[in-house]
Amino acid sequence: MSMYDVCVIGSGPGGYVAAIRSAQLGLKTAIIEREDLGGVCLNVGCIPSKAMITAAHFLHRMQHDGPTMGITASKIDFDMKQLKTWKQSVCDKMSGGVNQLLKGNSVDIIMGEAQWKSKTEIIVKTKDGSKSVAAKNFIVATGSRPIEIPGFQADEKDVVTSTGALDFEEVPKKMVVIGGGYIGLEIGSYMQGLGSEVHVLEAADGLLKGMADPDCVQVVARKLKKKGVQVHLGAFAKSWKKSGKQLEVTAEIKGKKEAIAADKILLTVGRKPNSDEMDFKKVGVQVDEKGFVKINAQCRTSIPNIYAIGDVAGQPMLAHKASHEGVLAAEVIAGKNRVYDAKTVPAVIFVDPEIASAGWTEEECKANGYADLKVGKFPFGANGRAVSMMETDGFVKIIANASNNVVLGVHIVGPEASNLISEAALAIEMGATLEDLALTIHPHPTLGETMMEAAEATLGHAIHIIQKPLRKPANGASANA
Numbered sequence: 343m344s345m346y347d348v349c350v351i352g353s354g355p356g357g358y359v360a361a362i363r364s365a366q367l368g369l370k371t372a373i374i375e376r377e378d379l380g381g382v383c384l385n386v387g388c389i390p391s392k393a394m395i396t397a398a399h400f401l402h403r404m405q406h407d408g409p410t411m412g413i414t415a416s417k418i419d420f421d422m423k424q425l426k427t428w429k430q431s432v433c434d435k436m437s438g439g440v441n442q443l444l445k446g447n448s449v450d451i452i453m454g455e456a457q458w459k460s461k462t463e464i465i466v467k468t469k470d471g472s473k474s475v476a477a478k479n480f481i482v483a484t485g486s487r488p489i490e491i492p493g494f495q496a497d498e499k500d501v502v503t504s505t506g507a508l509d510f511e512e513v514p515k516k517m518v519v520i521g522g523g524y525i526g527l528e529i530g531s532y533m534q535g536l537g538s539e540v541h542v543l544e545a546a547d548g549l550l551k552g553m554a555d556p557d558c559v560q561v562v563a564r565k566l567k568k569k570g571v572q573v574h575l576g577a578f579a580k581s582w583k584k585s586g587k588q589l590e591v592t593a594e595i596k597g598k599k600e601a602i603a604a605d606k607i608l609l610t611v612g613r614k615p616n617s618d619e620m621d622f623k624k625v626g627v628q629v630d631e632k633g634f635v636k637i638n639a640q641c642r643t644s645i646p647n648i649y650a651i652g653d654v655a656g657q658p659m660l661a662h663k664a665s666h667e668g669v670l671a672a673e674v675i676a677g678k679n680r681v682y683d684a685k686t687v688p689a690v691i692f693v694d695p696e697i698a699s700a701g702w703t704e705e706e707c708k709a710n711g712y713a714d715l716k717v718g719k720f721p722f723g724a725n726g727r728a729v730s731m732m733e734t735d736g737f738v739k740i741i742a743n744a745s746n747n748v749v750l751g752v753h754i755v756g757p758e759a760s761n762l763i764s765e766a767a768l769a770i771e772m773g774a775t776l777e778d779l780a781l782t783i784h785p786h787p788t789l790g791e792t793m794m795e796a797a798e799a800t801l802g803h804a805i806h807i808i809q810k811p812l813r814k815p816a817n818g819a820s821a822n823a
């Protein structure tokens with residue numbers, strides 16, 4: 343049995359990145375995976391859902407925007423089986439790419455399920471038996487899985503999680519989504535776009551509660567309503583039954599019992615860390631009351647040679663946070679003096695229009711001691727590129743510290759919000775001010791100009807919207823500060 347410098351458990355965007363970085367740093371590295379390389383993200387999460395969202399958006403644009411642009415087709419056919427085939431080819435390509443990258447970096451890939459034997463050894467249950475793997479360091483990147491609620495156990499046929507929903511052979515005529523969070527709204531939105539009648543049951547009094555800027559959520563909620571998605575707030579799913587092929591969900595909606603018919607029930611009420619499947623107690627790794635493996639700023643657990651990254655090690659459960667931690671853990675093992683010091687983990691919700699954020703909301707700014715804020719918005723409706731794309735819903739909102747104009751938060755709802763937010767993340771990481779954004783020349787005509795104009799708007803002088811003057815100059819001419 344050879345001794346590895348690093349053994350990574352789990353090959354999602356946390357694990358495979360950690361393994362590649364470890365190998366780049368000259369460490370002898372192995373990676374263990376029990377399912378498919380790339381984990382949830384590449385196989386049953388981020389990537390396939392974005393493929394489905396792209397298809398639904400494309401279909402919607404052909405049906406609704408095409409005729410305005412003079413593009414018509416006598417009949418637009420949509421074949422779910424073909425869409426599924428294409429979606430799978432996207433996942434296979436990405437997973438194959440991870441395989442090549444790992445091999446190209448001389449990482450040993452071991453397919454099977456890992457269990458602790460000691461602090462320096464694991465047993466991997468493979469399809470042919472079991473294999474012992476010894477390593478000086480371990481990086482645990484085992485991810486998370488969907489949670490269930492009483493009365494709803496996912497069988498991936500009638501009651502599905504995101505995994506089952508991404509594998510539908512046909513578009514369900516009626517779908518009840520339990521949970522109006524990230525996954526419920528992403529899948530619910532694209533299913534509606536593909537032709538499903540969608541009901542969302544959300545226990546809270548608003549969608550995406552505490553997950554996004556409330557002004558951004560309002561834009562999405564309005565669009566969902568316009569498209570015919572039926573959102574029920576204060577709605578608790580209680581039970582379901584099946585008669586013949588038809589399902590029926592019983593829910594308590596604002597205290598009243600209601601029954602909603604469905605062909606599929608999608609359960610998206612959150613995810614929990616996969617920390618209970620490996621016996622962490624055996625090696626003395628501490629886990630908190632929510633099941634997250636406890637780590638320090640170097641991703642080290644309570645056992646110095648065992649590291650944990652990604653969903654299993656705490657919120658936010660986002661792929662890019664996992665990758666960032668993967669690089670960090672590998673570099674710490676290689677002897678680099680690094681700590682997790684990111685100021686922001688940008689977040690994107692791929693609904694229509696997309697919501698993306700970096701930094702704090704106004705509420706969070708106040709909770710963090712910034713009471714005096716400057717807040718400004720610039721609408722996509724006033725941006726030439728957005729108008730020429732027929733995608734004018736939404737805005738860029740910037741929140742800055744009033745005393746020095748340092749940007750504290752950027753919240754975008756609108757076209758390509760997912761791509762625009764990276765500039766905001768960089769601005770926040772660098773401690774940029776409103777002037778830094780406003781005085782950076784942004785190319786025309788692009789959606790990116792909205793960031794520059796939102797900064798100008800926050801300073802009180804955006805060019806392409808009419809803003810009330812903040813103060814009158816001494817000579818009486820009308821101008822902003």
Ligand code: NAI
Nearest residue numbers: 521522523524525526543544545578579610611612659690
């Ligand atoms: P979530 O935490 O985003 O939302 C769950 C929702 O379910 C909440 O709004 C909650 O109030 C509601 N809920 C809970 N119990 C309920 C009940 N009994 N009846 C009705 N509603 C109920 O969870 P979700 O959507 O499963 O996503 C899990 C995580 O996955 C997210 O927190 C996110 O970190 C990650 N994710 C990220 C994505 C991205 O980056 N674009 C996409 C998908 C998931």
